[in-house]
Amino acid sequence: xxxxxxxxxxxxxxxxxxxxxxxxxxxxxxxxxxxxxxxxxxxxxxxxxxxxxxxxxxxxxxxxxxxxxxxxxxxxxxxxxxxxxxxxxxxxxxxxxxxxxxxxxxxxxxxxxxxxxxxxxxxxxxxxxxxxxxxxxxxxxxxxxxxxxxxxxxxxxxxxxxxxxxxxxxxxxxxxxxxxxxxxxxxxxxxxxxxxxxxxxxxxxxxxxxxxxxxxxxxxxxxxxxxxxxxxxxxxxxxxxxxxxxxxxxxxxxxxxxxxxxxxxxxxxxxxxxxxxxxxxxxxxxxxxxxxxxxxxxxx
Amino acid sequence: xxxxxxxxxxxxxxxxxxxxxxxxxxxxxxxxxxxxxxxxxxxxxxxxxxxxxxxxxxxxxxxxxxxxxxxxxxxxxxxxxxxxxxxxxxxxxxxxxxxxxxxxxxxxxxxxxxxxxxxxxxxxxxxxxxxxxxxxxxxxxxxxxxxxxxxxxxxxxxxxxxxxxxxxxxxxxxxxxxxxxxxxxxxxxxxxxxxxxxxxxxxxxxxxxxxxxxxxxxxxxxxxxxxxxxxxxxxxxxxxxxxxxxxxxxxxxxxxxxxxxxxxxxxxxxxxxxxxxxxxxxxxxxxxxxxxxxxxxxxxxxxxxxxxxxxxxxxxxxxxxxxxxxxxxxxxxxxxxxxxxx
Numbered sequence: 317x318x319x320x321x322x323x324x325x326x327x328x329x330x331x332x333x334x335x336x337x338x339x340x341x342x343x344x345x346x347x348x349x350x351x352x353x354x355x356x357x358x359x360x361x362x363x364x365x366x367x368x369x370x371x372x373x374x375x376x377x378x379x380x381x382x383x384x385x386x387x388x389x390x391x392x393x394x395x396x397x398x399x400x401x402x403x404x405x406x407x408x409x410x411x412x413x414x415x416x417x418x419x420x421x422x423x424x425x426x427x428x429x430x431x432x433x434x435x436x437x438x439x440x441x442x443x444x445x446x447x448x449x450x451x452x453x454x455x456x457x458x459x460x461x462x463x464x465x466x467x468x469x470x471x472x473x474x475x476x477x478x479x480x481x482x483x484x485x486x487x488x489x490x491x492x493x494x495x496x497x498x499x500x501x502x503x504x505x506x507x508x509x510x511x512x513x514x515x516x517x518x519x520x521x522x523x524x525x526x527x528x529x530x531x532x533x534x535x536x537x538x539x540x541x542x543x544x545x546x547x548x549x550x551x552x553x554x555x556x557x558x559x560x561x562x563x564x565x566x567x568x569x570x571x572x573x574x575x576x577x578x579x580x581x582x583x584x585x586x587x588x589x590x591x592x593x594x595x596x597x598x599x600x601x602x603x604x605x606x607x608x609x610x611x612x613x614x615x616x
Numbered sequence: 617x618x619x620x621x622x623x624x625x626x627x628x629x630x631x632x633x634x635x636x637x638x639x640x641x642x643x644x645x646x647x648x649x650x651x652x653x654x655x656x657x658x659x660x661x662x663x664x665x666x667x668x669x670x671x672x673x674x675x676x677x678x679x680x681x682x683x684x685x686x687x688x689x690x691x692x693x694x695x696x697x698x699x700x701x702x703x704x705x706x707x708x709x710x711x712x713x714x715x716x717x718x719x720x721x722x723x724x725x726x727x728x729x730x731x732x733x734x735x736x737x738x739x740x741x742x743x744x745x746x747x748x749x750x751x752x753x754x755x756x757x758x759x760x761x762x763x764x765x766x767x768x769x770x771x772x773x774x775x776x777x778x779x780x781x782x783x784x785x786x787x788x789x790x791x792x793x794x795x796x797x798x799x800x801x802x803x804x805x806x807x808x809x810x811x812x813x814x815x816x817x818x819x820x821x822x823x824x825x826x827x828x829x830x831x832x833x834x835x836x837x838x839x840x841x842x843x844x845x846x847x848x849x850x851x852x853x854x855x856x857x858x859x860x861x862x863x864x865x866x867x868x869x870x871x872x873x874x875x876x877x878x879x880x881x882x883x884x885x886x887x888x889x890x891x892x893x894x895x896x897x898x899x900x901x902x903x904x905x906x907x908x909x910x911x912x913x914x915x916x917x918x919x920x921x922x923x924x925x926x927x928x929x930x931x932x933x934x935x936x937x938x939x940x941x942x943x944x945x946x947x948x949x950x951x952x953x954x955x956x957x958x
Contacts, residue, residue: 359943359946359947360675360678360700360946361675361678361679361682362682378955381805381808381948381951381952381955382801382804382805382808390958392955392958393958396958457828457831457833458831458832458833459831459832459833477773477819479833480819480820562776562819562820562821562822563779563820563821563822564818564819564820564821564822566958571958574954574957574958575954576679577673577675577676577679578673578675578779578781578953578954578957579950579953579954579957580675580950580954581950581954584954
């Protein structure tokens with residue numbers, strides 16, 4: 317009886333270094349951020365060690381500089397929150413729509429060529445994210461490829477303003493995060509038993525019915541993993557909205573960055589960072605809960 | 617096993633001594649204003665290798681250096697930030713035994729308010745903050761801040777404003793009849809309101825790259841004269857405007873960081889930059905004027921007569937040297953700025 321306990325202890329001891337690093341590296345910085353959010357902003361950035369809830373107050377409310385008693389809801393911040401969530405949702409849906417056929421295509425290739433297709437999916441990762449984002453800028457700018465072709469073909473009379481808009485950010489994020497949807501979808505489809513699809517056809521199901529009632533439920537775990545992998549980095553995206561949004565169309569990541577630089581309000585930045593964390597956790601919990609309820613309904 | 621350890625140790629020691637021989641200076645400078653030939657020349661003359669890292673705003677540079685562990689030796693803050701750098705102990709006094717070219721500084725830039733007697737800094741270049749307008753989109757008078765603050769119909773939604781607080785705040789305050797570092801609350805409120813309503817017409821608040829103006833992705837903006845000239849050389853439609861309501865003159869200054877890893881090499885580089893020929897190299901590349909005497913001799917012809925460098929005589933009076941504002945004024949500026957940036 318003593319032996320298993322002994323080996324159990326050993327397991328824990330062996331895990332200890334990794335666990336210590338994980339706990340310290342995850343909770344330490346987070347704790348600092350939390351503490352900073354309750355301090356007073358210093359001159360030209362930094363913090364003064366003086367307790368204040370002003371940072372948190374400013375996340376949601378706006379106090380007029382010239383009439384301190386004039387307090388309104390901070391619609392500018394709320395707009396940024398909403399834009400971040402909405403754009404991330406759109407990105408996730410767009411990635412799912414584009415990713416599904418792609419993953420299906422790869423999964424239905426002969427086994428020996430699938431690796432090549434998967435390999436192709438990873439090609440964008442060979443180039444730095446920033447470079448790829450600037451390349452998109454080149455495509456959608458007023459004098460860029462798309463506008464030039466459309467003007468030449470006579471489809472439009474004046475260039476369409478795409479750069480520095482929400483549309484630009486959406487395109488950029490969908491492009492960047494697409495592989496994160498394709499890969500888990502492929503993993504799910506790879507395990508798919510195609511005999512079930514055949515069985516569906518044998519039972520006179522139409523193609524749409526097979527898709528809806530056989531394939532989609534079976535690859536659902538892939539969709540879930542993919543959606544989480546796309547949604548979470550999207551909501552905190554920084555580079556894409558920075559380069560394609562032009563500094564006026566902010567997302568949460570940019571709003572936080574602003575407070576540590578030009579805005580010179582570290583406590584507000586820290587409070588916003590924690591708000592982002594809360595939004596992500598809330599979104600995840602909501603997602604998982606609806607999912608569980610879904611599953612429960614089916615079996616019960 | 618023992619032998620491999622010994623060999624690898626030997627290799628390590630050899631590597632370390634090689635690294636010592638390979639002297640490096642790490643230059644942290646504004647983006648796209650360091651001519652590659654300048655670096656090559658310094659390396660050829662001294663054998664010291666120079667790495668260049670870019671930043672795009674005074675705030676970025678200040679934040680990064682404050683955090684420590686940056687590994688840089690030199691930085692180039694604007695005049696209104698120089699005192700902050702000195703007061704916070706982030707920079708060290710120049711070593712006059714190495715920086716012997718200090719006498720080359722143009723007398724008008726020698727005894728400056730932000731660093732009397734040039735104890736800590738030397739001029740990198742100086743310029744003006746003005747406007748850039750694409751005349752194919754709007755051909756009205758470019759010499760007014762209303763281009764940005766109350767934009768004509770043609771320019772609405774096509775404007776970029778550089779996110780530099782002091783430049784933009786000062787422009788809006790002057791537009792409302794105030795002065796630099798204005799503390800009159802009514803004028804500040806008016807400036808805030810002007811900015812908030814003008815913002816609706818701005819496309820971006822970015823360090824508008826020269827390309828974007830050349831390609832007419834942006835048709836007007838707040839810009840610095842050197843950048844405007846580089847853009848104009850690639851696109852004739854672009855003109856540089858000096859706001860008649862008042863515009864700022866500024867200077868960027870080379871300083872050696874207090875925690876520099878190679879102070880001596882950095883001082884040598886500072887001295888090198890004060891040679892007229894080298895100063896002219898910077899000017900010819902960046903299109904900003906230098907604070908070094910005698911650099912004109914090496915200047916390209918188009919620089920001497922450029923409208924971006926030579927201020928029109930009727931607008932000279934509108935220019936004034938930018939100053940650092942007192943803390944309480946800065947606080948209000950910051951609050952307005954944060955509101956504007958959101």
